[in-house]
Amino acid sequence: xxxxxxxAGFGLVFLSAAMMLGLSFLRRKSRPVFRDIPAFTRxxxxxxxxxxxxxxxxxxxxxxxxxxxxxxxxxAGLALLRRLAELxxxxxxxxxxxxxxxxxxxxxxxxxxxAAKYFDQNVxxxxxxxLTGLTPFSYAAxxxxxxxxxxxxxxxxxxxxxxxxxxxxxAVERENSFVLAGSDNLTAQAVIYAxxxxxxxxxxxxxxxxxxxxxxxxxxxxxxxxxxxxxxxAAILVGALLTLAGVL
Amino acid sequence: xxPRRFPSLIAIxxxxxxxxxxxxxxxxxxxxxxxxxxxxxxxxxxxxxxxWAVILAGFAVFIGIYNLFQVHFKKIKKTQLGSLYSLxxxxxxxxxxxxxxxxxxxxxxxxxxxxxxxxxSLMALLAVTLTYASIRLLRxxxxxxxxxxxxxxxxxxxxxxxxxxxxxxxxxSDWMRPFIAQVMAVAGARGxxxxxxxxxxxxxxxxxxGADRPYGGNK
Numbered sequence: 001x002x003x004x005x006x007x008a009g010f011g012l013v014f015l016s017a018a019m020m021l022g023l024s025f026l027r028r029k030s031r032p033v034f035r036d037i038p039a040f041t042r043x044x045x046x047x048x049x050x051x052x053x054x055x056x057x058x059x060x061x062x063x064x065x066x067x068x069x070x071x072x073x074x075x076a077g078l079a080l081l082r083r084l085a086e087l088x089x090x091x092x093x094x095x096x097x098x099x100x101x102x103x104x105x106x107x108x109x110x111x112x113x114x115a116a117k118y119f120d121q122n123v124x125x126x127x128x129x130x131l132t133g134l135t136p137f138s139y140a141a142x143x144x145x146x147x148x149x150x151x152x153x154x155x156x157x158x159x160x161x162x163x164x165x166x167x168x169x170x171a172v173e174r175e176n177s178f179v180l181a182g183s184d185n186l187t188a189q190a191v192i193y194a195x196x197x198x199x200x201x202x203x204x205x206x207x208x209x210x211x212x213x214x215x216x217x218x219x220x221x222x223x224x225x226x227x228x229x230x231x232x233x234a235a236i237l238v239g240a241l242l243t244l245a246g247v248l
Numbered sequence: 249x250x251p252r253r254f255p256s257l258i259a260i261x262x263x264x265x266x267x268x269x270x271x272x273x274x275x276x277x278x279x280x281x282x283x284x285x286x287x288x289x290x291x292x293x294x295x296x297x298x299x300w301a302v303i304l305a306g307f308a309v310f311i312g313i314y315n316l317f318q319v320h321f322k323k324i325k326k327t328q329l330g331s332l333y334s335l336x337x338x339x340x341x342x343x344x345x346x347x348x349x350x351x352x353x354x355x356x357x358x359x360x361x362x363x364x365x366x367x368x369s370l371m372a373l374l375a376v377t378l379t380y381a382s383i384r385l386l387r388x389x390x391x392x393x394x395x396x397x398x399x400x401x402x403x404x405x406x407x408x409x410x411x412x413x414x415x416x417x418x419x420x421s422d423w424m425r426p427f428i429a430q431v432m433a434v435a436g437a438r439g440x441x442x443x444x445x446x447x448x449x450x451x452x453x454x455x456x457x458g459a460d461r462p463y464g465g466n467k
């Protein structure tokens with residue numbers, strides 16, 4: 001990596017960190033307004049319904065191992081899992097989390113336990129965080145069993161998936177339950193768009209925390225994403241114009 | 249004193265270790281070499297920490313397999329729905345484990361004769377599932393984007409697969425399919441990937457700040 005790229009990378013990270021800290025401080029005082037994403041509105045309704053009718057939420061975190069670059073979507077899923085566990089703490093059934101990677105399984109159990117402790121609930125079943133398989137299709141097959149057999153009313157599929165996610169969304173449709181799905185993988189996104197009731201496109205999966213009120217830092221990070229996106233658009237346009245003018 | 253407002257000592261220590269490790273690894277990416285061309289201290293720390301993470305991830309697989317065993321054993325014990333499948337899974341797990349210990353050379357045979365055909369069958373099933381999902385897409389979400397999605401998929405299919413007796417369709421195969429696949433799809437994919445990269449960056453920073461703590465501890 002050249003020194004120029006190292007500096008640019010450091011600058012981007014430093015700028016993002018400074019903006020996130022500043023905005024999160026400002027956001028403590030005012031409630032942010034975001035564009036409407038119907039999937040998250042339906043998710044809030046589904047959470048309410050699950051608490052009322054004593055059914056479960058199922059969150060599948062995908063196969064993105066923590067030591068790979070694909071882990072970010074699973075980490076966003078874990079933050080959502082923690083928040084959903086808190087939101088459903090008044091219900092009879094805790095959410096269940098399935099994953100295709102062992103480190104994610106341990107973290108999902110930990111997130112569920114932390115949410116239970118936060119609400120002084122001593123009961124925390126380690127079986128609610130499950131490893132369903134280590135290969136793509138064995139993971140999907142195991143998750144389908146959870147979708148079908150565990151009295152689940154709403155499914156959230158958020159993480160790194162491949163095409164196998166279609167088998168899971170198909171299973172949800174057969175059970176007539178709600179599904180919100182999103183992935184950082186392009187192929188999976190196309191499959192999810194065709195097969196899921198509520199698909200999340202692109203970076204929308206990283207906005208989940210802000211939409212379920214996970215805290216001021218989530219709202220700030222969403223605003224920083226928007227600012228950086230505009231900066232990138234401006235840079236691309238300027239680059240194209242300079243190329244047209246023959247400067248670059 | 250409300251215990252919710254005061255995180256435990258373990259939570260504070262684990263948060264401090266996680267943040268420090270994250271910052272050191274990040275510094276190792278930006279400060280790679282010293283002035284004399286040798287690997288920097290941060291670079292060496294980064295590599296050491298990543299090695300530790302790989303070893304821990306290896307141990308996590310054992311814990312994951314134990315979790316898989318526990319879940320299915322509990323299912324059989326309570327004779328829950330699908331417990332027969334759980335029994336089959338546990339028998340297969342035990343047989344494969346023993347075979348791996350006694351005759352490791354047979355593991356490749358087991359993989360190619362059992363695992364591979366089953367996964368290939370599921371892949372074949374996926375083709376039917378996706379076709380069915382595409383047909384149902386217009387019933388589920390009748391809007392312009394869904395129509396564009398389906399028309400594009402159809403054009404790509406027609407342009408890629410030669411038709412019987414006709415072969416390639418002239419304009420579609422030569423011009424339209426490459427244009428959609430190499431210009432429009434690539435432009436869209438780059439936009440999505442840029443968005444995902446920005447999301448990844450802010451998710452990482454939230455963890456570095458300790459706002460998200462997937463490694464445990466109270467909020």
